[in-house]
Amino acid sequence: MQDKVAVSSSDRLPHFVSDAPFEPGKPAPMSAALEQYYTASSFKMMWWRFSRHKIAVVSGALLLAAYIAILFVEMIAPYALDRRNTDFIYAPPQGIHLFHDGSLVGPFVYPLTYRLDMETLKREYTPDTSKPQPIRMLCLGDKYDFWGLIPGSFHLLCPPKDGTMFLFGTDRLGRDMASRLIYGARISLTIGLVGITVSFILGITIGGIAGFFGGWVDNVIQRVIEILRSLPELPLWLALSAALPANWSPILIYFGITVILGLLEWPGLARAVRSKLLSLRQEDYAVASRLMGAKPPHIIGRHLLPNFMSHLIASATLAIPAMILGETALSFLGLGLRAPVTSWGVLLSEAQNIEAIALYPWLLIPMIPVIMTTLAFNFLGDGLRDAADPYN
């Protein structure tokens, strides 16, 4: 166009003229990154936001690894759950060493020699540093039934031949604490998940009913929630678990405890659901759906729930540690899970009196996974909560 106009006089300075069509109405082109940002799905945006929270990502990865690991507990634990080493009662932790006499031997332990102090009647174990015993890896050891079904004897790590490997010491029956800790993870980690499922279902249903119908239904539910929230949790948990019949099988007790934990945890979730629903049901799309004759369950499930699911998942993640701690506290007091079942709380109940702890401090080791799991869930929940609302 402009450049097609003939240049008549030669004293004109040469200058650049774009030959692209002039269209002021068209939006400015976007860079690839920007385009990706604007067309990203909400899930993708949540992921971006979440991945900025480094501690939350690490915590999430750790938890994921832990939950995968509890599938293979039997193989990871060096000893079988009920293996009693009667010669090694209350043995202290054995460290793993790599170098013996300045040369690399690979991972090994020093054998323990046992001596009973005849004056104090205290068991004394001293490592014999002259004979390193290499640890076996990918080996056959104690027999077990994988998930109680398939018999096997394959382990990732085994104690040395004719030797012992108590990484976290042993308890009053000479059982390996490390193995019991690993087995305990299966119970302790899942109890939070089952419990949160119970309270999640209760919370969504009850909160959904309150928020959607409003009026007197809402009023009644609000009062119930207030009352439940004003009750101290632990005494009620205690009272309820004292009500579990003593002759129930461990599995039934396990489910009973999770239901009890879930029963008192739902009010918080129900409250969140209710307040979100109250604001969302005024939105145009919800009104439109109602005017078109959709039934309440359809509107709640199809249009409203997806809108605040991410929030719910975040708050559920923050509620899981409370359940894990609840189980630990109940079992610690002897009102939760009982002896044949092994959870971190059951393990800790052996460390109840100060005498035991002062003599055998390694009985307190199950504290470490409890604290780490709780911390990890807190960080993960924090990250999820920040990521839940990507448009903010």
Add this chain to the structure above:
Amino acid sequence: MVQYLIKRLLTMAMTLVIISVLVFIIIKLPPGDYLTTYIEELKAQGENVDQSRIDFLRKRYGLDLPGWQQYLNWATGLLRGDLGWSFEYDQPVSQVVGETLFLTIILKLATVLFIYAVAFPIGVYSATHQYSWSDHGLTFLGFLGIAVPNFLFALALLYAANVWFGTSIGGLMEPRYIDQPWSWGKTLSVLEHLWAPVLVIGITGTAGMIRRLRANLLDELQKQYVTTARAKGLSERRLLLRYPMRVALNPFIADVGSLLPQLVSGAVIVSVVMSLPTSGPLLLSALQSQDTYLAGSFLMFLATLTVVGMFISDVALALLDPRIRLE
């Protein structure tokens, strides 16, 4: 305001009635009653069970009555200040619990005061020094405080005291004062022993309170009125204390409601671990032996403490914050 108070009092009474029904149902949930457990115990020891004596006891304790009548007897007794009869100790509950109720209240009050005294300066400091090293450190400590269950903290503290100082920090007074009338020496002894359980029970609440105060204060500090005040040349100190602080203080009062149940829960288990003469150990054994009225009156006492605390916090909040509508 008067109308609000009356309404609030009525709801509180209703709540307490409902709680008492709930508590009674929960306590009655285990199959059988105290006497069936008692008979089992006698049988296990190989002793004869005298049926007429059992029948007499059953009648005397009112265990032959239908459930609702037992409840009414208990509830009306509570209103008169009669806590019922403890089967296990064969004494009125009020005798059995003795000073434990008083010590429980003392412990709780001390813990709330501790939480306020510690959370306030730390929360303000973290908010005004956001993202500094000290803020990060305090935040991490706060997370740790939330994640470490307080009974484990109690165990760790007991262990540390035993190993490093060779002393026991359990108990709430020196052994020689137990079951003694109150005296100056006993009071001092209680005060000396109070710090450990208060620290243990209060740590979770403190951590939560610091997080909330920090978040609230940070929200306020970003608002325009703060910028305006700064532009007008107000000193930083005056700027902070004059307006944003007042708004950020709300959680201190409002959160008492959620703080109290948490404290009660914590106190129950911590007192078992640290062998404190408060409600925890007694409640636990009463629940295990189905000592209905002892356990019930205890739970009721704990719930009342919480509900009354919430009432006070609601009224205080309504008085202090004009934005709260009273309808």
